[in-house]
Each structure stands twice: as structure tokens, then as C-alpha cells.
Amino acid sequence: MELVTNQNPQSMIQDIVEPTTISKSPFIEANTEQVTLQHLKDDCIIPVFSKDNESTISHSQFIGKAFEAVQELFPQIEVRQPDIRVSHVVKGRIPSAIGKPAKELLESEKTIYYERCAFIIDLPGITRTINGNALNLSVGGVRSLNQENLYSKKSLEKFKVFIGFKNLVCTNLCISTDGFSNEIRIGSIDDLKEQMHTLFSSYNQEQHFEVMAGMESFRLTERQFAHFIGKLRMYHHMDKLEQKELFPIQLNDGQINSVVKNYYTCSNFGRNQDGSINFWKLYNLLTEANKSSYIDNNLERNVSAFELVKNLGDSLKNNEPNWFLHN
Template sequence: MEALQIIANNGTVRRASSFNEYAEDAQIITDEPIIRKANHFIEANTQEVTLQHLVKDCIIPVFSKDNELTISHPQFIETVYDAAQSFFSRERIEQPEIRTSHVVKGRIPQAIHKPANQLLESDKTIYYERAAFSIDIPTVYETVEGNRLNLSVTGVRAFNRESLFSKKSAERFSVAIGFKNQVCCNMCVSTDGLKNDIRVTSSRDLYQAILELFNQYNPAKHIHLMQSLGDSHLSEHQFCQILGKMRLYQCLPQGYQKRLPRMLLTDSQINNVARSYISDENFGSLGNDLNMWKFYNLLTGSNKSSYIDSFLDRSLNATEIAQGINNALHGDEQFKWFID
């Protein structure tokens, strides 16, 4: 910002030739920087990385018994990106936002006898056990309750789900296509927009599975379901009762729990829903009725604290809970237990 010169105003007419005699000492006015927390589609214990970092700085895990390469995180991301470019050829495809967790550290053979405090950066190796990414397609969008939703593709890979100590076998991937709320970067996932257990042995097979997912997904139906949430409301009493039932759900006997719809949110995430109801600037409604669209975003917002390997499954479950409770408000029996 440019410095401003503050001039005393005493009503005197000033000529250009004598301007300086009326000028007071300059004061520098600066704006304090406003620090805003960046929104990410997932948070938990993740860190943001670049594709270049994954390619240049990370090793590729192998199946130990035959030393066969796994499909690496960069290969996974590039395969999904290529599939999105092919399927949405007329749309703008943004670069992926990548989040990783659970770093696995190692060292090169030449540094095997070095003490840890003497290791050089060139002696170290790393890879990330878990990676998630989101690719936005901002030219495909809709507005729901004043929130812009961009079409988005999300991928999840977790090596802890693989048997790396055996021979090469089919590897597991999770991919979803849905909408990302641009107000908060919450992911909205529907049943037909998720393949949570893709098992393939090559990038080519993975590419084909992703195209099949894109083809089966119905974005118009998904948008309609989300728009319908804004037509129903919870009273504060009903909202508190639902939270109480969610906490109770975790403690139910297994047989009793199986008779109810699944609910995957943890106690800490339910606490986050309650906290956000009070303080969230976009979806909080303390003292007022809460529409089901806001309730849905409280659920998807709390899901950001999930670990990468459970993120998409809980994203879908948040949709199931919101739509189920919305239906229960209109007489459906399936989720009635949560509002009784």
C-alpha cells in the first residue's frame, strides 16, 4: 500500500509555492495483514505436496517377494487427470490439490551405517503411505442455497491397504466424482459417484475403471438431491436430539447397531458438528432452525478430520445421513430412530 501524507486542515488557502510550510510530518499508514485459514478438502494430519515432489523426491514402494513396482501416487494422479481430460474434453480441468500423510522414511544403502544425526538429505529416502487429491472442473458448476458447487474428482490411495510383503497382486484405489462446495471446500459425494474399492494391476485398467465411474455418475440427479435439502428444517431441539443419538450409536450393542443405518462419524467429529453449529460463519444456526443443507455441510465439514483412507467412505456416509434424516422428517422409517 502507498504511504499517505496527512495534511493538517486549518482552513487556510494554500498556494503551490507555499505548500510545504503548511505540511505536517508524514505519517505512514499501513494495513495489518489479515491471516485467513486456507480451506482444504481434507485436513486431519495431512500436508500439502506437489506432483513434482512426489515424482522427484519420493521412492516407489515394491512388492517385496518379487520386487515388482506398485502403481505410484504420481501414476495414480496422472491417470485420473488424463481420464478427466478425456471424458470432460470441452471443460477446464484444474491442477490437482494433493494431500499426503504417514511418511515412511528410509536411507540409501551407502548410508546404512551412518548415525541419524549425520545423514545428509541425499542419504534419505521417503514415500507417503497415504495420498489424496482433488481435481476441480470449475466450468461444470451449480449454485445451491447461495453456495457455488464445482464438479470435482477425488482420489485416495493408501499403501496400508496393500500386501506389500507378498507378491504383486491387484492394488486398491478409491475414486469419487461429485461436487465441491467452494465456500468451504467440503466434498459432496453420492452413491453413483464413488468407487471405493477399485482393484487393478495396471494404470491402463485403472484408467478404464475411472472412465466407467464418470459414465455412471448422474450430476443432475446429485444436484437435485442437494437442492431438496434446503426445503427441510430441523428445530434446535431436533438437531440436539440427532447429535445425542449419534453419540449413543457408538455405544450400542453390535446386533442392535446392525439394525440401524450405518453411521461412520466418530465422537470427535460429532463434537465438531456441534461446535460448528454454534460458530461456523457459513452454516452455524445457533438459536434458529437449521435447514438440512446446512446440516449436511456441518457433517461434510467434520469429515475433513478423517484419515485419508476413510475419507471418501465417510463423505458418502455424510450424504446418506443427511438424505436419510431429511426423508425421516417427511415420514420415511429408515432413519426414524435418529429423530424419535
Template sequence: EKRPLFIEANTIEASLEHLRNDCIIPVFAKDNEATLSHVAFIETVQDATRTFFQGEQIELPDIRVSHVIKGRIPEAIHKPANQLLESDKTIYYERCAFVIQVPTIYETVNGNRLTLTIGGVRAYNHTNLYSKKTAERFKVFIGFTCKVCTNLCVSTDGYLSCLEVTNTNELYRAILELFNRYDPAKHIHLMQTLGNSYLTEHQFCQLLGRMRLYQSLPQSLQKAIPRMLLTDSQ
């Protein structure tokens, strides 16, 4: 059984064929320039993954979408909503998240098989579609344990980047740079080390209490205390 990688609430599963054939592509209102579609985003990450991990088994992307935006073709503009045919309707999804697994790259940590996972998430509401064409925002990640949702929340043991690009060439180069910077051995070591760590109940309660009080400290004292990052989530 596949390990669930998505926070699935309020999302539906989608295929590349559905996104390519059944969905329109939003444009920037001021100059009618097309945005980078969800399909272009996913396929660019796929291409970069195949290039960087050449010779490895690359699975097809698992895709989830949410926040459907409905419209209608010009010929159906005066039809009542209850008389619209499927061919009269247009849709696109404001938000899209996907993951691609590389099952031939894995490690077993504390009895758990962890597979290298690559993915991305984007939301059109983070781009001003009422202006001229500008850079669009994407999140791309790589790691052995990942969770993603269409609200742009990503939890990963690996690297998470907020990319702003205007075309697929820039996106492709940024993804390859991301893969090149990622250090899988370091993260596997950190997870293995975590498995050997132990806190007593008293120590755990003290840790939580100190973390809750941290926000109440003066700024000068906060700067002197190392930040406690429990997860690389954004």
C-alpha cells in the same frame, strides 16, 4: 480464496514434480514388482478427467501427503544419521490424497457456488508389500462437495468407490465407468431440496435420540427400520 477440501492435519502439500523426482517407488518384497506410484495414480485420474470432460477447464491437482517413510542409499548404509547428506536419503509417502476441480462445471445452491470436484486417496499400508504383487486399493470420488484426508476418510455428495486394480489400464477404465455412472443433476437436486427442509429444535433432538437408540434395538427391529445415512462417508 479457495475453499479448503482437505482435512490438513498431519499432512504437507506436495507437487507432482516432487513425487516424481524425489521419491522412490515401493515394491512387493517377494517378487520385486513395482507398486503403482502416487504419480501414476494422480496422472491416470487426470487423463480420465480430461477424456470424459473434454472441452472443460481442468485445474491442476492439489496434492497432500503424509506418513513419510525414510531410507538411505546403499553407499550410505554405514553413515551415522547425523552425517547423512540429502543425496544419501530416500523417501516415499505412505499416504496421498488429491483433488482436481473442474471450475467450468458448477452450480449455485443456496447462495453457495459448488464446483465439480474429482479426486482420490490411497495408503500403502492397505497393501501387503511383503507378499507377491496383488491388487492395490484406491478410493476415487466425484461430486460437488468433497472432503478428503489421508486416513482414507472421504465425505462426498457424489460417488465413492473402493477400487482394487493391478495396473493403470484397469484404473483408467474403472474411473471412466465411475464418471459415466455419476448423476450430477440428481445430487444438485438433492442439495437444493435440503435447503428447503426444516426441523424444529424438538424434532432435531428426537431424531438424534432415536439414532443413538437404534444400536440397542434387536436385529429383527433394526432390519425393519430404513438406515439413516447422513453422509456418504467411508
């Protein structure tokens, strides 16, 4: 492995940059579609807990409270409207349309809600640059009703929230453990807003940025990259006890294939002419591949990608053995 010393560290840290390309791609792909907040408010029913008919917290309430929390914590910064992606639509119909053929249903007779919802809210006034890529501070969250027991009485509801950066070149999310809460369980919408306030205000964006900027200092040769990819493929076929001794890998085989493909073809994060690749590019290959994950496990895999690359860099910096890098 090669540790490259940057002789001009200030070139890695800038407040504003004009990126070569601004991506129009979604922050998550998989089987999602883009919707508006107004659509969620006006056109979607709200699921209930079946045993007591108590309402769940709706997707629109969740997003609205996140927007309020961001405005309160960053009063002097522009806060953009949420970018919302949904999946796993659940269709229904009103009682008077029972027995009516589906092709004859009127729009007013149909009901709909989405089992899974993810959103991000950008703060374009807080921008950093790494390796020529502009990053915006962003917050967001995920709600997956498939993780709730809607057949029971009302109980604490689960939400996932993050604060981190979005790479404007590719819309890849850059999320650290420090900026991610995997399992917020709350009983009211006000409790949810309080939890988001706590996470957003405690997040250390400078520390997160410094770790990502430091990824430019490490790189793999083509041979070393091939070795790393081979170890990623081996991991999922190992005995569970052996896996427990290693850093957990959450990307699946198809996503690892995507990493390899983009190593050769990606204009922004592909290999250098000599076949080498620095850890910042490697990190973005991993987060780009993660965009094919379903909403309900996307954020966890994104955080895992950050921690994996950080783990590799720490091993090289401290001259410690790492199973993914060494024989």
C-alpha cells in the same frame, strides 16, 4: 420435524454464482500436508512387493491417469492441476549411508515415500449453487498403501475414486454413492484408467445435485437438533445387533463434538437466529467434521454423511419413522 416448502424453486438452481467467501482451507485436514505432483515424481521412491520385487503403481501414476481421464471426458472444460495431500511418511536411506548418524545425512542419501495420498481435480467450468454456496464439479481419489500386503507377491492393487462436487465456501466434498467406487482392484495402470472412465461417465450429476438442493426444504428446530445429536452419541455405545437395524454412523465422538461446536460458531453453516438449521447446513456440518478423518477412511465417511442426511429427508418426506429423529 418441519418440512418447509420453497415457493421459488428456481432460486435454488443457478449455473454461476459469486460466493460471499472462497475458502482457502484444505479439502482434508487430519495429519496431512500438501505436496506437488512433481515432488511425488522426482523425490519419492516407489514401494515394491517384497517377495518378487514387483513395483506398485505410484501415487503420481494414479493422479496422472485420473487427470488424463478427466481431460478426455470433459475436453471443452478447464481442468485444474491436482490438489494433493499426503500423510504417514516412510523414511529411508541409500545403502552407502547405513550407519551414518541421522543428523549427518545428506539430502541425496535420504529416501522417502508416503503411505497415504489423496487428491482432487477441479473443473471450475461446471458450477452450481445451493443456498448461496457455489459448488464445483470435482474428481479425486485415495491410495492407502497400508491396505496392501507389500510383504507378499504382486497382487491386484486397491484404489478409491470419486466424482462429485466441492463446496467453494468451505472446500467440503459432496460425494454420493453413485459417484464413489470404494474398492477398485486392478493389475495395471491402464485398467485403473478404464475403471475411472467408467465411474466418471456413469455418474449422474443432475440427480446428485437435485438431492442436495432438496436438503434446503427440511430443517430441525434447536430441540430436534439436540435430539439428533444425542442419538448419534448413543449409536456407538449400542449393542452390535441393535446397530445393524439402524443407519450406520461413521463419524466418531470427536467429530460429533465438532458438529455441535460449529452449529453455534460456524458463520456459513451455523444455526439460524431461532436455533433451527436446514438439512443443507446440517450436511455441511457433517462433511466439515469429516475433514479430520485420516485419508484411508475419509471418502467413506463423506459418502455416509450424504446418505445419512438423504435418509433423514426421505423419512420426513414419506412420513416414515426414523430412530435418529423420533422418540
